[in-house]
Every structure is written in structure tokens, then in C-alpha cells.
Amino acid sequence: MSESVPGEEAQMQAMVTRWQTLKKQAEGGEFRLDEEIGKQLSDHAERMRSAVQRMVDTAGDLQHLAGFGTLSSAEDLRAKFALKADKGNDSAVKRLQQSVEVATLMRDTYKLAIGKLTESDQSAADRLAQLNMGDS
Structure with a gap:
């Protein structure tokens, strides 16, 4: 039976770190997605998870x-x-749990990214409405 390929653990951790960073960016409004695209990506990530x-x-x-x-x-x-x-360091269960963590981060990040876009769109629409009310 083959042992773990060197670097697999590091690759998985890098993926988790990358998605944690993207999630923080989505929380801060720096990472945004179109609502429909984000919803489809979020739904797909949930199916994977x-x-x-x-x-x-x-x-x-x-x-x-x-x-x-x-x-x-x-x-x-x-x-x-x-x-x-x-229960082993390189067990199938451990690897799968790491994949669940990544898919969960992906799903949550996409939801946050479309939420911020929706908030931003709503804010812009509200400002436009206020401007139009001032012109009347």
C-alpha cells in the first residue's frame, strides 16, 4: 500500500488557507460575485460537501x-x-473530512460574496432612488 505523497497534506492546508482568505475577503466586501453565478457555485459546493x-x-x-x-x-x-x-494520520476519513472543510468554506464564501454584492446593489439602488426623489 502506498504511503502519502509528500506535500499532499501541505496542498490540502494551502487550499483551506486560500478559502479562508477568500471568505474573509467576501465578509469585507472585497470579493463579490454575480448573484446567480454565486448561487449556482454555492449550490454546487453544497452538493459536493x-x-x-x-x-x-x-x-x-x-x-x-x-x-x-x-x-x-x-x-x-x-x-x-x-x-x-x-484513525491513522493519513487515513481516508481524515482526508475526506479535510475535503468537507474546504467544500464548506467554498459554499459559505460564495454565499457571502453574493450577499455583499446584493447589499452593494441595494445600497446603490437606494442612493439612486434618493437622487431621483430630489429631482422631482
């Missing part, structure tokens, strides 16, 4: 392995495979 969460919910079952035999080397193999499924 839900699908990966279902994988997390079932991946823990992969640690219950049988059929390796009674030799001590077989037991060692069984234990190694069980750790790859759950």
Missing part, C-alpha cells in the same frame, strides 16, 4: 477488516489497512 460527508460517514466502516488469516504478519497488514481507513 454533502456527497463527501456521506463518504466520511461510511468510510469509518472500512476499518473493520477480516480474512487476513491468523499469522502475525497478516494481523499487522490488517492493522495497517484499518489505519488507512480511519
